[in-house]
Amino acid sequence: xxxxxxxxxxxxxxxxxxxxxxxxxxxxxxxxxxxxxxxxxxxxxxxxxxxxxxxxxxxxxxxxxxxxxxxxxxxxxxxxxxxxxxxxxxxxxxxxxxxxxxxxxxxxxxxxxxxxxxxxxxxxxxxxxxxxxxxxxxxxxxxxxxxxxxxxxxxxxxxxxxxxxxxxxxxxxxxxxxxxxxxxxxxxxxxxxxxxxxxxxxxxxxxxxxxxxxxxxxxxxxxxxxxxxxxxxxxxxxxxxxxxxxxxxxxxxxxxxxxxxx
Numbered sequence: 001x002x003x004x005x006x007x008x009x010x011x012x013x014x015x016x017x018x019x020x021x022x023x024x025x026x027x028x029x030x031x032x033x034x035x036x037x038x039x040x041x042x043x044x045x046x047x048x049x050x051x052x053x054x055x056x057x058x059x060x061x062x063x064x065x066x067x068x069x070x071x072x073x074x075x076x077x078x079x080x081x082x083x084x085x086x087x088x089x090x091x092x093x094x095x096x097x098x099x100x101x102x103x104x105x106x107x108x109x110x111x112x113x114x115x116x117x118x119x120x121x122x123x124x125x126x127x128x129x130x131x132x133x134x135x136x137x138x139x140x141x142x143x144x145x146x147x148x149x150x151x152x153x154x155x156x157x158x159x160x161x162x163x164x165x166x167x168x169x170x171x172x173x174x175x176x177x178x179x180x181x182x183x184x185x186x187x188x189x190x191x192x193x194x195x196x197x198x199x200x201x202x203x204x205x206x207x208x209x210x211x212x213x214x215x216x217x218x219x220x221x222x223x224x225x226x227x228x229x230x231x232x233x234x235x236x237x238x239x240x241x242x243x244x245x246x247x248x249x250x251x252x253x254x255x256x257x258x259x260x261x262x
Contacts, residue, residue: 003032004135004172008163009039009235010179010211014085017235021178022092024246025140029094033173034135037089037096037142038166040159041081048076061214062112065119065156073156074100077144086142096140101147102154104130107162109147109155121147121155123162126169160218168225175227176246177215178235183249184208184216195254196220219251 005028009017025035045063049056049072057064065073078100089096101107109121134141145162147155160177167175184191186207194202199216202208208216212232219230233248 004034004036004167004170005174005176006036006038006163006167006170006172007176007178008159009037009085010042010159010177014039014041014081016180017088017178019092021235022089022094025089025094026092029138035140036131036135036166036170036172037085037140038145038159038163039077039081039085039142040145041077044081045073045076048072059116062117062120062158063156064117067119070119070154070156074146074154077146078102082142082144089140089142094140095138096142097134098142098144099130099134100144101157101162105148106130106143107145107147107157107165109149109157111149111155119153119155121149121157123147123157123165126166128169131166131170158214158218160214161221164218164222164225164227167222167227171226172228174229174231175219175222176231176233176248177219178233179212179215180234180236181212181232182234182247183232184212191249193250193252195252196223197254199251216251223251223253 028035049069052072054069054072056069082098086096086098099106104127106127107123108125110124112120112122131141145157145159147157163175182190184194184202184207199220203213215232222230230251231246231248233246
């Protein structure tokens, strides 16, 4: 659906989203766009695991997830972060509904590598008809990245990659990563537009680092699929250039520029 915009809200930014962010969502709805939200919750999961004295480790940047931890992951993502974010939309007079990726097989997953990562999965299918039914009623779906397989086993899915999978399956107009920075910064200046060819160079020279790396990699994967454009914006100071355009860094396929000039 070319009028869908998928927003990925990071776990660290969920509680810091500005009123402007929600005003932007309303503005996009008023011009016919259909927002879809996918959220994370890493810091909240870490906090709960520590409170319960459950030890965990990161393997290649992913939190290895045991059966015991999966109960906590689901409790935090679908039972705490998801309803809290959904309430923020409702407080802003935006009709929203919280959904788990396990609801009606919304996100179907397979394990990345069970021996290495435990119950960490990657999305292999998205129930697009469920999402389309919701957005066509003028409702914003707020999705937690807990997925299941064909035997109803649960998986913890990285929210960046889950958002990319949802955006690609829906053939979204845009995938927007909502972070605590305004976009990709180089030498103190916001890069308003980059191409997929630029990304690796920006990683190699240190312009893109840390938590931004998985975002741009998910962006590139989405662009190789059905997503037309990816943006990185600041959820704390979310601004719009005009009634339909968010301010931040736009990532586009290099091929599109080549084709446009040919």
